[in-house]
Amino acid sequence: MEVIYQWVQRLQSSSLSYLGFDDEIILRKADQTYAQDGGDKRALTYNAPPDVTIPRIIRYNDDKRHEAFLYAIHYCTICFSEFPGVDFIKLPCHHFFCQKCMQTYCKMHVKEGTVVKLLCPDTKCGAVVPPNILKRLLGEDEFERWETLLLQRTLDAMVDVVYCPRCQTACLEDAGDEAVCPSCLFSFCALCRERRHVGVECLSAEEKIQILEERQKSARTKGDIQKLMDEVCTIKEILKDAKQCPHCKMAISKIEGCNKMTCWNCGRFFCYQCSAAISGYDHFNGDCVIFDEAEIDRWQMPMNRRLHRMVVGQAQVALLARGHAYPYPTCGQAIRKIGNNNHLYCWSCNQHCCALCRTSVQKMSQHFGPTGCKQHTENP
Incomplete structure (x- = not known):
């Protein structure tokens, strides 16, 4: 049974009268060589310090609470059904949900790639679901996909990590906006993803298209250059109606709603009007407005x-x-x-x-x- 609070109340209220004392107890150091014949083996034969005794009591109380939880009937707030405690998943934040609902919830986020939103289903809680619970709920392939997506999201959220334009290997950006791929040893500019150009400004999308058009007129393999032109035009159109997240530089376009945007990649908030990082709605008390007139x-x-x-x-x-x-x-x-x-x-x-x-x-x-x-x- 759960013992801590019951024993604390008993010790405070009736311990002195039970032992036959009126106002006080004089404690003396016990003989450490004293040994009890029989009795409870959990009893200590010496004066144990509090930093040893108290953790033992807390662990014992937690074990009894968990044992009582397993055999009791509980209510799942997702499917509104009742199950015994052995059919529930209890998170470190002390919220618990039935195993079937948690398994469906985790598989859905892994399938859709929204692993950064794999949090406690309780609306008022933002605790992360730990990996040991995910390993129990997901299959081997799904858990491997979760690890891959989480690593990808972590790398994308890091400002100093860029990807090699040749082999797509993650690279660290140095102070001069340049990077060297550890896989293919290609040295490139971290801003425009082109070959390293020291002392020369990066080309804009319009300048790249003009250069590619000139190359296309005289090139024999026009298919590769046309492919590059299509990619540059696509990026140009995306950035025309999109804003970059100030944290991870991910391009995000607003379809409707207010100007407080949430980056799906790193989960940070920013203003769609001025691209500034924000936390709440106090930012819109100044020049930026929460809703556009349109x-x-x-x-x-x-x-x-x-x-x-x-x-x-x-x-x-x-x-x-x-x-x-x-x-x-x-x-x-x-x-x-x-x-x-x-x-x-x-x-x-x-x-x-x-x-x-x-x-x-x-x-x-x-x-x-x-x-x-x-x-x-x-x-x-």
Whole structure:
């Protein structure tokens, strides 16, 4: 059983009265040569120091707590099912989930390559799932892929690590923005990935395309140069609408949302407007804005259309007779039948219904037809 807190309370409250003392106890050093005949073998025959006794008590308490956890019934917060403790995976952060859910969760991140997000599934916890647990949950090939992806993400997040343009070997960048490949011994510029050029500035994407076009006119093997031109043009188009992460230099493009970006490679935050590294939203109290005007207009457009439909619908119901307004079966909002069309649309909940049977319409082709309600009838 779990002993620490129970014994602490007992020692504080009733130990003196149980031993027959009133106010104090005088401790004397025990004879270390004294040996007990029989009794509990865990009892010490000498005065053990606290740095020895306390860890023993804590280990004993942890073992008993783990033993009680294994035989108890627990609730998984992912699949909302109950299982015995032997079917759970307990993380170092003391959160636990059933083995099936944790296995699916880990395999999903390894398959998608998002190993940096392989954290505790609890929303308020950011602890990393340790490798010994991953080795139990993943297969041999999946665990090897996890190690490879983690190493790749770690290298990509390091600012001074670049890849050789010839053999793609990881290289260390020196102070002069240059690197030497340890595999093929190719010396190249870490900025433009071209051959080392001391004292000469790197060529821009436009200058590279112009040089390749000139080479293509006089070259015999035009296929290789065309391939290089396509790669340069692709990089140029990517960087046109993308921003580089200030930590790992990964190019990231924003599709929609706010200007606070999360790098999928290193997990750091940065501002998409000025490319500065940020931690929270205090950065947007200055010159940068959290939302662009185009994004706000895009969000307001459907809201304005819905507001227009709402005003028109309310006006139509108010102008018509009582018999021509139908309460929608879900929200109860009064809606109008236009002409002889029984297909009604509710502006309040954005749903469709039938004016004849007063039920919701999921598929118009199935509801209105020879075997269903008639779509066009005169008003009653």
